[in-house]
Amino acid sequence: MSSVTEGAFVQALHERGLRATPQRLIVYRVVRRLDDHATAEQLLAAAARELPNVSLPTIYATLDLLEEMGAVRKVPAFGGTMLYDARGDAHHHMVCRGCGTVRDLEADVDDRTAMAIASSQGFRAERAQLTIQGLCTNCAG
Amino acid sequence: MSSVTEGAFVQALHERGLRATPQRLIVYRVVRRLDDHATAEQLLAAAARELPNVSLPTIYATLDLLEEMGAVRKVPAFGGTMLYDARGDAHHHMVCRGCGTVRDLEADVDDRTAMAIASSQGFRAERAQLTIQGLCTNCAG
DNA sequence: CTTTTTGCAAATGATTTGCATTAAC
DNA sequence: GTTAATGCAAATCATTTGCAAAAAG
Numbered sequence: 641m642s643s644v645t646e647g648a649f650v651q652a653l654h655e656r657g658l659r660a661t662p663q664r665l666i667v668y669r670v671v672r673r674l675d676d677h678a679t680a681e682q683l684l685a686a687a688a689r690e691l692p693n694v695s696l697p698t699i700y701a702t703l704d705l706l707e708e709m710g711a712v713r714k715v716p717a718f719g720g721t722m723l724y725d726a727r728g729d730a731h732h733h734m735v736c737r738g739c740g741t742v743r744d745l746e747a748d749v750d751d752r753t754a755m756a757i758a759s760s761q762g763f764r765a766e767r768a769q770l771t772i773q774g775l776c777t778n779c780a781g
Numbered sequence: 782m783s784s785v786t787e788g789a790f791v792q793a794l795h796e797r798g799l800r801a802t803p804q805r806l807i808v809y810r811v812v813r814r815l816d817d818h819a820t821a822e823q824l825l826a827a828a829a830r831e832l833p834n835v836s837l838p839t840i841y842a843t844l845d846l847l848e849e850m851g852a853v854r855k856v857p858a859f860g861g862t863m864l865y866d867a868r869g870d871a872h873h874h875m876v877c878r879g880c881g882t883v884r885d886l887e888a889d890v891d892d893r894t895a896m897a898i899a900s901s902q903g904f905r906a907e908r909a910q911l912t913i914q915g916l917c918t919n920c921a922g
Numbered sequence: 923c924t925t926t927t928t929g930c931a932a933a934t935g936a937t938t939t940g941c942a943t944t945a946a947c
Numbered sequence: 948g949t950t951a952a953t954g955c956a957a958a959t960c961a962t963t964t965g966c967a968a969a970a971a972g
Binding site: 713714721751763780 | 906
Protein backbone atom coordinates (compact mmCIF):
# COMPACT_ATOMS: atom_id res chain seq x y z
CA MET A 641 0.00 0.00 0.00
CA SER A 642 1.24 3.47 -0.90
CA SER A 643 -2.19 5.01 -0.99
CA VAL A 644 -2.78 8.66 -0.65
CA THR A 645 -5.94 8.87 1.38
CA GLU A 646 -6.41 8.18 5.01
CA GLY A 647 -9.56 6.26 4.21
CA ALA A 648 -7.56 3.75 2.22
CA PHE A 649 -5.26 3.37 5.17
CA VAL A 650 -8.16 2.60 7.47
CA GLN A 651 -9.40 0.08 4.96
CA ALA A 652 -5.99 -1.53 4.63
CA LEU A 653 -5.88 -1.88 8.39
CA HIS A 654 -9.26 -3.54 8.51
CA GLU A 655 -8.30 -5.93 5.75
CA ARG A 656 -5.55 -7.14 8.02
CA GLY A 657 -7.88 -7.45 10.94
CA LEU A 658 -6.22 -4.50 12.62
CA ARG A 659 -7.92 -1.59 14.32
CA ALA A 660 -7.92 2.00 13.19
CA THR A 661 -6.84 3.76 16.33
CA PRO A 662 -6.27 7.51 16.56
CA GLN A 663 -2.59 6.82 17.27
CA ARG A 664 -2.18 4.92 14.03
CA LEU A 665 -3.96 7.55 12.02
CA ILE A 666 -1.86 10.30 13.46
CA VAL A 667 1.43 8.52 12.93
CA TYR A 668 0.37 7.82 9.37
CA ARG A 669 -0.49 11.46 8.83
CA VAL A 670 2.68 12.77 10.44
CA VAL A 671 4.95 10.41 8.55
CA ARG A 672 3.41 11.33 5.21
CA ARG A 673 3.69 15.03 5.89
CA LEU A 674 7.43 14.45 6.09
CA ASP A 675 9.58 15.00 3.04
CA ASP A 676 12.74 14.10 4.79
CA HIS A 677 13.90 11.47 7.24
CA ALA A 678 12.95 11.42 10.84
CA THR A 679 13.81 9.47 13.92
CA ALA A 680 11.13 7.83 16.04
CA GLU A 681 11.78 10.50 18.64
CA GLN A 682 11.09 13.29 16.15
CA LEU A 683 7.95 11.60 14.97
CA LEU A 684 6.81 11.28 18.56
CA ALA A 685 7.24 15.02 19.02
CA ALA A 686 5.19 15.71 15.89
CA ALA A 687 2.49 13.24 16.84
CA ALA A 688 2.31 14.50 20.39
CA ARG A 689 1.26 17.91 19.12
CA GLU A 690 -1.97 16.33 17.95
CA LEU A 691 -2.42 13.66 20.57
CA PRO A 692 -0.69 14.75 23.75
CA ASN A 693 0.29 11.43 25.24
CA VAL A 694 1.15 9.03 22.53
CA SER A 695 3.98 6.90 23.72
CA LEU A 696 7.24 5.98 22.11
CA PRO A 697 6.47 2.23 22.12
CA THR A 698 3.33 2.99 20.14
CA ILE A 699 5.30 5.08 17.66
CA TYR A 700 7.74 2.22 17.14
CA ALA A 701 5.01 -0.36 16.80
CA THR A 702 3.13 1.76 14.31
CA LEU A 703 6.22 2.49 12.26
CA ASP A 704 6.99 -1.21 12.04
CA LEU A 705 3.46 -1.77 10.91
CA LEU A 706 3.70 0.95 8.29
CA GLU A 707 6.92 -0.54 7.07
CA GLU A 708 5.31 -3.92 6.61
CA MET A 709 2.49 -2.25 4.75
CA GLY A 710 5.01 -0.57 2.50
CA ALA A 711 4.07 2.95 3.50
CA VAL A 712 7.38 3.77 5.12
CA ARG A 713 10.92 2.74 4.61
CA LYS A 714 13.30 2.19 7.46
CA VAL A 715 16.87 3.30 6.95
CA PRO A 716 19.62 2.27 9.32
CA ALA A 717 21.84 5.23 10.04
CA PHE A 718 25.21 5.63 11.66
CA GLY A 719 25.03 5.89 15.39
CA GLY A 720 22.69 2.95 15.76
CA THR A 721 19.59 4.95 14.94
CA MET A 722 16.86 4.11 12.50
CA LEU A 723 15.40 6.73 10.24
CA TYR A 724 11.94 6.61 8.76
CA ASP A 725 11.16 7.93 5.36
CA ALA A 726 7.77 8.06 3.68
CA ARG A 727 8.93 9.11 0.24
CA GLY A 728 7.47 6.68 -2.21
CA ASP A 729 9.66 7.50 -5.17
CA ALA A 730 13.12 6.09 -5.66
CA HIS A 731 15.83 8.23 -4.23
CA HIS A 732 19.17 7.81 -2.59
CA HIS A 733 21.11 8.97 0.41
CA MET A 734 24.26 10.80 1.36
CA VAL A 735 25.36 9.93 4.83
CA CYS A 736 28.04 11.77 6.72
CA ARG A 737 30.29 9.53 8.73
CA GLY A 738 31.22 12.50 10.88
CA CYS A 739 27.89 13.64 12.27
CA GLY A 740 25.63 10.89 11.00
CA THR A 741 23.37 13.24 9.06
CA VAL A 742 21.46 11.72 6.16
CA ARG A 743 20.42 13.78 3.18
CA ASP A 744 18.41 12.83 0.15
CA LEU A 745 20.16 12.63 -3.16
CA GLU A 746 18.20 13.10 -6.34
CA ALA A 747 19.90 10.90 -8.88
CA ASP A 748 19.08 8.10 -11.23
CA VAL A 749 20.88 4.89 -10.55
CA ASP A 750 20.42 1.80 -12.62
CA ASP A 751 19.98 -0.99 -10.15
CA ARG A 752 18.29 -3.52 -12.42
CA THR A 753 21.27 -5.80 -12.84
CA ALA A 754 21.91 -5.84 -9.12
CA MET A 755 18.26 -6.54 -8.34
CA ALA A 756 18.22 -9.38 -10.86
CA ILE A 757 21.33 -10.96 -9.38
CA ALA A 758 19.88 -10.74 -5.89
CA SER A 759 16.65 -12.37 -7.01
CA SER A 760 18.49 -15.13 -8.82
CA GLN A 761 20.09 -15.98 -5.50
CA GLY A 762 16.77 -16.53 -3.81
CA PHE A 763 16.68 -13.17 -2.11
CA ARG A 764 13.27 -11.51 -2.36
CA ALA A 765 14.53 -8.09 -3.38
CA GLU A 766 12.13 -5.26 -2.65
CA ARG A 767 14.07 -2.08 -3.20
CA ALA A 768 17.56 -0.87 -3.79
CA GLN A 769 19.16 2.24 -2.65
CA LEU A 770 22.47 3.82 -3.03
CA THR A 771 24.18 5.17 0.02
CA ILE A 772 26.98 7.58 -0.53
CA GLN A 773 29.33 7.70 2.38
CA GLY A 774 31.55 10.65 3.04
CA LEU A 775 31.75 13.91 4.91
CA CYS A 776 29.23 16.70 4.78
CA THR A 777 30.31 20.29 4.24
CA ASN A 778 30.46 20.93 7.98
CA CYS A 779 32.45 17.85 8.91
CA ALA A 780 34.84 18.16 5.96
CA GLY A 781 36.16 21.56 7.07
CA MET B 782 45.66 3.34 3.64
CA SER B 783 44.61 0.01 2.18
CA SER B 784 48.07 -1.48 2.42
CA VAL B 785 48.64 -5.18 2.57
CA THR B 786 51.51 -5.56 5.01
CA GLU B 787 51.38 -5.22 8.71
CA GLY B 788 54.60 -3.22 8.58
CA ALA B 789 52.86 -0.56 6.55
CA PHE B 790 50.14 -0.43 9.18
CA VAL B 791 52.67 0.13 11.95
CA GLN B 792 54.22 2.87 9.88
CA ALA B 793 50.85 4.48 9.20
CA LEU B 794 50.17 4.49 12.92
CA HIS B 795 53.49 6.16 13.69
CA GLU B 796 52.92 8.77 11.04
CA ARG B 797 49.82 9.75 12.97
CA GLY B 798 51.66 9.82 16.26
CA LEU B 799 49.84 6.69 17.40
CA ARG B 800 51.31 3.63 19.04
CA ALA B 801 51.57 0.17 17.59
CA THR B 802 50.07 -1.91 20.35
CA PRO B 803 49.55 -5.67 20.14
CA GLN B 804 45.79 -5.06 20.36
CA ARG B 805 45.82 -2.86 17.29
CA LEU B 806 47.94 -5.28 15.32
CA ILE B 807 45.68 -8.16 16.17
CA VAL B 808 42.47 -6.36 15.33
CA TYR B 809 44.04 -5.31 12.05
CA ARG B 810 45.03 -8.88 11.30
CA VAL B 811 41.69 -10.36 12.29
CA VAL B 812 39.70 -7.84 10.30
CA ARG B 813 41.72 -8.45 7.17
CA ARG B 814 41.40 -12.19 7.43
CA LEU B 815 37.66 -11.65 7.14
CA ASP B 816 35.99 -11.90 3.77
CA ASP B 817 32.59 -11.16 5.11
CA HIS B 818 31.04 -8.80 7.62
CA ALA B 819 31.46 -9.08 11.31
CA THR B 820 30.12 -7.45 14.40
CA ALA B 821 32.41 -6.01 17.04
CA GLU B 822 31.46 -8.91 19.24
CA GLN B 823 32.55 -11.46 16.64
CA LEU B 824 35.79 -9.63 16.11
CA LEU B 825 36.37 -9.65 19.83
CA ALA B 826 35.97 -13.43 19.88
CA ALA B 827 38.45 -13.80 17.03
CA ALA B 828 40.94 -11.41 18.59
CA ALA B 829 40.63 -13.02 22.00
CA ARG B 830 41.92 -16.27 20.59
CA GLU B 831 45.26 -14.58 20.05
CA LEU B 832 45.28 -12.16 22.96
CA PRO B 833 43.12 -13.54 25.75
CA ASN B 834 41.84 -10.41 27.36
CA VAL B 835 41.35 -7.76 24.78
CA SER B 836 38.33 -5.76 25.74
CA LEU B 837 35.33 -4.70 23.76
CA PRO B 838 36.03 -0.98 24.23
CA THR B 839 39.43 -1.52 22.66
CA ILE B 840 37.89 -3.37 19.74
CA TYR B 841 35.50 -0.51 19.14
CA ALA B 842 38.20 2.10 19.45
CA THR B 843 40.46 0.24 17.07
CA LEU B 844 37.72 -0.31 14.54
CA ASP B 845 36.93 3.38 14.55
CA LEU B 846 40.58 4.07 14.01
CA LEU B 847 40.78 1.60 11.14
CA GLU B 848 37.74 3.19 9.59
CA GLU B 849 39.34 6.62 9.71
CA MET B 850 42.44 5.15 8.14
CA GLY B 851 40.31 3.68 5.38
CA ALA B 852 41.15 0.07 6.19
CA VAL B 853 37.67 -0.90 7.20
CA ARG B 854 34.19 0.14 6.28
CA LYS B 855 31.44 0.42 8.79
CA VAL B 856 28.01 -0.67 7.65
CA PRO B 857 24.91 0.15 9.66
CA ALA B 858 22.64 -2.87 9.78
CA PHE B 859 19.07 -3.39 10.83
CA GLY B 860 18.72 -4.02 14.52
CA GLY B 861 20.97 -1.13 15.54
CA THR B 862 24.18 -3.05 14.97
CA MET B 863 27.22 -1.98 13.06
CA LEU B 864 29.04 -4.38 10.80
CA TYR B 865 32.68 -4.11 9.85
CA ASP B 866 33.97 -5.09 6.50
CA ALA B 867 37.56 -5.06 5.32
CA ARG B 868 36.95 -5.79 1.66
CA GLY B 869 38.75 -3.16 -0.32
CA ASP B 870 37.01 -3.69 -3.63
CA ALA B 871 33.66 -2.25 -4.52
CA HIS B 872 30.78 -4.51 -3.69
CA HIS B 873 27.23 -4.22 -2.52
CA HIS B 874 24.88 -5.61 0.07
CA MET B 875 21.63 -7.48 0.40
CA VAL B 876 20.06 -6.89 3.73
CA CYS B 877 17.14 -8.85 5.07
CA ARG B 878 14.63 -6.77 6.94
CA GLY B 879 13.43 -9.92 8.66
CA CYS B 880 16.52 -11.20 10.42
CA GLY B 881 18.95 -8.39 9.69
CA THR B 882 21.45 -10.59 7.90
CA VAL B 883 23.72 -8.85 5.43
CA ARG B 884 25.20 -10.67 2.46
CA ASP B 885 27.61 -9.47 -0.17
CA LEU B 886 26.36 -8.95 -3.65
CA GLU B 887 28.72 -9.16 -6.55
CA ALA B 888 27.41 -6.73 -9.13
CA ASP B 889 28.55 -3.75 -11.07
CA VAL B 890 26.64 -0.59 -10.38
CA ASP B 891 27.38 2.65 -12.09
CA ASP B 892 27.44 5.23 -9.35
CA ARG B 893 29.42 7.91 -11.11
CA THR B 894 26.52 10.24 -11.79
CA ALA B 895 25.34 9.97 -8.21
CA MET B 896 28.84 10.59 -6.85
CA ALA B 897 29.22 13.61 -9.09
CA ILE B 898 25.92 15.08 -7.95
CA ALA B 899 26.84 14.56 -4.31
CA SER B 900 30.19 16.27 -4.81
CA SER B 901 28.60 19.16 -6.64
CA GLN B 902 26.53 19.76 -3.53
CA GLY B 903 29.57 20.14 -1.33
CA PHE B 904 29.46 16.64 0.07
CA ARG B 905 32.89 15.00 0.17
CA ALA B 906 31.81 11.68 -1.32
CA GLU B 907 34.10 8.81 -0.48
CA ARG B 908 32.29 5.68 -1.53
CA ALA B 909 28.94 4.55 -2.73
CA GLN B 910 27.21 1.36 -2.07
CA LEU B 911 24.01 -0.17 -3.09
CA THR B 912 21.88 -1.77 -0.44
CA ILE B 913 19.19 -4.11 -1.58
CA GLN B 914 16.47 -4.44 0.95
CA GLY B 915 14.16 -7.41 1.05
CA LEU B 916 13.73 -10.81 2.59
CA CYS B 917 16.25 -13.61 2.57
CA THR B 918 15.28 -17.14 1.58
CA ASN B 919 14.62 -18.07 5.19
CA CYS B 920 12.48 -15.09 6.10
CA ALA B 921 10.53 -15.14 2.83
CA GLY B 922 9.09 -18.60 3.45
C1' DC C 923 -18.46 -8.51 25.29
C1' DT C 924 -14.04 -9.96 23.20
C1' DT C 925 -9.65 -9.12 21.71
C1' DT C 926 -6.48 -5.75 20.25
C1' DT C 927 -3.93 -1.74 21.41
C1' DT C 928 -2.36 1.41 24.47
C1' DG C 929 0.82 3.72 28.05
C1' DC C 930 3.83 3.02 31.53
C1' DA C 931 7.84 1.19 33.78
C1' DA C 932 11.35 -1.81 33.46
C1' DA C 933 14.49 -4.74 30.51
C1' DT C 934 17.72 -5.30 26.82
C1' DG C 935 21.58 -4.82 23.82
C1' DA C 936 25.05 -2.19 21.36
C1' DT C 937 28.26 1.22 22.05
C1' DT C 938 30.65 4.81 24.94
C1' DT C 939 32.82 6.98 28.87
C1' DG C 940 35.52 7.70 33.25
C1' DC C 941 39.35 6.46 35.46
C1' DA C 942 43.26 4.20 37.53
C1' DT C 943 46.86 1.20 35.71
C1' DT C 944 49.98 -0.43 32.20
C1' DA C 945 52.97 -0.21 28.41
C1' DA C 946 54.88 2.37 24.01
C1' DC C 947 58.15 5.29 22.74
C1' DG D 948 60.15 9.38 32.16
C1' DT D 949 55.92 10.94 29.45
C1' DT D 950 51.99 10.35 27.36
C1' DA D 951 48.91 7.43 24.98
C1' DA D 952 46.29 3.14 25.28
C1' DT D 953 44.30 -0.46 27.91
C1' DG D 954 40.74 -3.03 30.82
C1' DC D 955 37.18 -2.70 33.84
C1' DA D 956 32.84 -1.09 35.62
C1' DA D 957 29.37 1.92 35.06
C1' DA D 958 26.75 5.06 31.97
C1' DT D 959 24.08 6.05 27.85
C1' DC D 960 20.87 5.69 24.14
C1' DA D 961 17.69 3.56 20.93
C1' DT D 962 14.50 0.11 20.94
C1' DT D 963 11.70 -3.73 23.03
C1' DT D 964 8.93 -6.22 26.38
C1' DG D 965 5.55 -7.28 30.17
C1' DC D 966 1.45 -6.19 31.88
C1' DA D 967 -2.75 -4.05 33.60
C1' DA D 968 -6.07 -0.66 31.96
C1' DA D 969 -8.60 1.43 28.04
C1' DA D 970 -11.03 1.28 23.77
C1' DA D 971 -12.18 -0.61 18.95
C1' DG D 972 -15.23 -3.57 16.59
